[in-house]
Amino acid sequence: MSGQNQNKQREEVIDENLRRVYQEAMDEGVPDRFKSLLEQLKQQDSGEGSKK
């Protein structure tokens, strides 16, 4: 009996599920709010820069 092997295989099943859950979230794409937030931050910075 290779208990260690079984553990390894169980681990694989779990990690595979984990990656799928994760990948699903990755595939959702990035909501626009984050891109506009980054834009906003960028503009804020360059605005400050030009005032000086």
Place this chain on the structure above:
Amino acid sequence: MSNPDAKGSDPRDELVEHLPAMRAFAISLTRNGAIADDMVQDTLVKAWTNIDKFQVGTNMRAWLFTILRNTYYSSRRKAKREVADVDGVFTESLAEKPAHDGHLQMNDFRVALGKLKVEQREALLLIGASGFSYEEAAEMCGVAVGTIKSRTNRARAQLAELMGLKENEAMEMTDDATMSVLSASKVSSF
């Protein structure tokens, strides 16, 4: 001449690349899209304004994840009363979510993942899904490498139990090829 502008002279330009991974981690950790997105937003602002603290050449994703999990734990402390019953609520709403792709085991897995202690879930997400090393995860969480290892092991063992992955089932999975097929379909039969 050395032109640092040639590629990514401003590390902040890289932030956007890490957004999907940050969201995936936040969603998996909190199991709540709205909370996750607020966390990611806070993290982005913090990263942007503290970019001088980022050491160029080091792993930006690890740096961002450190901020992200700090954000999570501090907001969790603030909202402690809500957190008290939050697990039940999330589990319930997850269970009601239809399996759009027919992969029921995904929901089972999510529910099981939600039942883990947050430290264990976090460790498993960092190691098993985000691709960090034990060393990186340990540094991020401010604990010993051995602690991350044991959290990850306990998380896996508990998930296996929650999903009914019995040892005799594991026995049937003999090689990698079988494994990849089984992991996609087998679990739903429980």
